Amino acid sequence: MKGGSRGIACLMTSERLRKRFLQPSFRKDLPRASNAGADPVQSQRNMRFLIVKPSSLGDILHAFPAVEALRKAYPGAVIDWVVNPAFAGLLDYMPGIDRRILFRRKELGKWNTFFSEFFSLWKEIRKNSYDAVIDLQGLMRSALVARLAKAPEYYGPGHVKENLAKLCYSKKLSYPPDVFHAVERNCEMIRQIPGVAEADPYFGLPVLPEQKEKAEKLLAAEGFTRKSDASWIAVAPGARWVTKQWPPEFFAEVMRGIAEKRSRVSFLLLGSPAEKELAEKVKESLGNGIEVLDLCGKTDLGELVELIRMTDLLICNDSGPMHIAAAAGTRVLAFFGPTYPELTGPYCKIKRVFQPKLDCIKCFRKYCQNTLCHRSISTGEVVDSALELTGRSKNS
Numbered sequence: 001m002k003g004g005s006r007g008i009a010c011l012m013t014s015e016r017l018r019k020r021f022l023q024p025s026f027r028k029d030l031p032r033a034s035n036a037g038a039d040p041v042q043s044q045r046n047m048r049f050l051i052v053k054p055s056s057l058g059d060i061l062h063a064f065p066a067v068e069a070l071r072k073a074y075p076g077a078v079i080d081w082v083v084n085p086a087f088a089g090l091l092d093y094m095p096g097i098d099r100r101i102l103f104r105r106k107e108l109g110k111w112n113t114f115f116s117e118f119f120s121l122w123k124e125i126r127k128n129s130y131d132a133v134i135d136l137q138g139l140m141r142s143a144l145v146a147r148l149a150k151a152p153e154y155y156g157p158g159h160v161k162e163n164l165a166k167l168c169y170s171k172k173l174s175y176p177p178d179v180f181h182a183v184e185r186n187c188e189m190i191r192q193i194p195g196v197a198e199a200d201p202y203f204g205l206p207v208l209p210e211q212k213e214k215a216e217k218l219l220a221a222e223g224f225t226r227k228s229d230a231s232w233i234a235v236a237p238g239a240r241w242v243t244k245q246w247p248p249e250f251f252a253e254v255m256r257g258i259a260e261k262r263s264r265v266s267f268l269l270l271g272s273p274a275e276k277e278l279a280e281k282v283k284e285s286l287g288n289g290i291e292v293l294d295l296c297g298k299t300d301l302g303e304l305v306e307l308i309r310m311t312d313l314l315i316c317n318d319s320g321p322m323h324i325a326a327a328a329g330t331r332v333l334a335f336f337g338p339t340y341p342e343l344t345g346p347y348c349k350i351k352r353v354f355q356p357k358l359d360c361i362k363c364f365r366k367y368c369q370n371t372l373c374h375r376s377i378s379t380g381e382v383v384d385s386a387l388e389l390t391g392r393s394k395n396s
Contacts, residue, residue: 047077048128052135052146054103055084056240057320058344061327062182063136064094066190069199070134071096080128082145089301093205093327101125103145125149132193135169136186143168157189180342201347205327207309211302215310218303224293226310230264231390234311234330236321237282238275238296241366243338244318246374248278252285254315257383259290266291268311270304270321273297312390315382322346331389333382337373338363352385 049070053063060083071079080099081091088100101124107117130151135142138157143165146154156165158172166172173189187199219226226232235255239245255267269279269292279296286292299307305324308314314325315333318341325332326348334346336355340362345353355361356376 047074048130049074049077049079050101050125050128050130050133050146050149050151051079051081052133052142053137054082054105054142054145055087055137057087057090058323059137059182060087060090061323062344062347063186064205064327065183065201065203066136066186066199067094067097068203069187069190069196070193072198073193073196078128080130082125082142087301092208092211092302093305095206099128105141121145122148134190134193135165136189138162138165140165155189155193180340181347182344183347202349203327204329205305205309205324208302208306212306215299215303215306218295218299218307219293222293222295224266226266227264230266231262231313232266232268232311233258233386233390234268234270234308234314234316234321234325235282236270236314236316236319237278238271239317239319241338243363243365243368243373244336245278246317246335246377248281249285250374250377250379251315252282253379254382254386255282255286255290255292257379258386261383261387266293268292268307269294269296270299270307271296313386315386318344326351333386333389335377337361338365338368350389352389354382354385 051063051067053060067079071077078098079096080101081094081097082101082103083091085102085104088102091097091100101121103121104117107113108121125145125148130149132153132155133146133149133151135146135154135156138160140162143156146156147168154168154170155173156169158166158174160166173192175185175188179185179188183201187201190196190199233255235251237246237248237251259265267290269282271279274297276297279294283292283294295307304321305328308321308325308330309328311330313331313333314321316322316325316335318334318336318339322332322334323346326346329348332346332348332351334341334351334353336345336353338361341353341355345351354377356373358373358376360370361373
């Protein structure tokens with residue numbers, strides 16, 4: 001275990017706390033948020049749920065359709081969400097979330113800040129009594145966080161990487177073996193919550209006018225005006241793992257190839273502050289004569305969503321912006337190496353995923369000395385796919 005899970009697990013080894021949180025008898029005395037003898041409609045209004053899905057950006061977006069199904073099944077329910085502060089803004093795009101309970105993993109992973117942060121988290125979670133806690137993360141740390149809540153039922157995935165997590169669940173949620181994508185797995189699991197009959201896996205991020213206005217002001221401040229007859233293509237060259245990250249020269253070559261075949265095209269470079277150097281390398285390799293607006297490190301999460309929504313296409317690695325584009329309705333062209341697009345690829349209808357056919361592909365390694373996968377995709381094929389996805393010829 002790493003980070004926050006190590007600290008939480010150590011505290012939970014206390015015999016007194018272990019009994020308090022893990023023994024079924026503790027649940028019998030909890031106050032119920034709903035009244036079993038009340039009118040069914042009124043009971044729905046009084047229902048309270050806690051969602052535990054702290055990270056990452058893509059994982060949270062993959063949970064949106066499932067939580068939306070829960071919200072529709074219980075339209076008057078209170079729904080709180082345990083989330084990493086870095087992704088809390090994303091919940092603005094999920095209607096019906098009442099409270100965001102911040103899970104500060106870094107602070108929980110340090111002994112000098114663990115105890116104060118742990119009890120702060122505990123206190124915040126305990127402000128409500130819940131009818132059910134639903135852990136959609138399926139890790140030991142998320143399962144332990146779920147157990148901090150007062151609830152008669154604790155739901156979590158039956159298929160987990162860390163088997164000890166299952167000991168924290170009173171009800172285990174499953175999905176058929178032929179269901180692969182994380183979005184569909186979450187939907188299958190949420191359907192097992194009593195009262196949830198349907199779950200549509202396609203969830204479109206709503207437009208937030210205030211975030212759209214901020215994005216438009218950012219473009220104006222940069223002196224950018226989109227030409228009505230030009231294609232606008234976003235490029236996000238970063239990724240959390242170096243093995244997921246295609247070289248900046250590769251992205252530059254793709255952008256150059258598109259510009260050579262389409263006279264009216266503008267590019268938008270996007271990414272986190274940590275990826276600014278990567279964006280600079282893309283521009284250096286690209287050279288002059290091609291219109292590029294570099295907003296890498298200059299956007300907050302809401303602005304990033306709305307900027308991606310404005311573009312015709314996002315070219316990217318397996319990364320957070322890819323999942324934003326899929327959820328915002330923007331076409332996606334993505335590159336996959338160590339991970340499985342069948343499990344965590346862009347969940348949208350118009351997309352193109354490139355993954356080399358190599359014996360070592362889908363290795364799930366964060367570090368690798370062999371960069372063969374990054375040299376095994378033809379930039380020419382990528383260019384042709386980008387032109388096809390944007391649906392315009394050079395003279396249009």
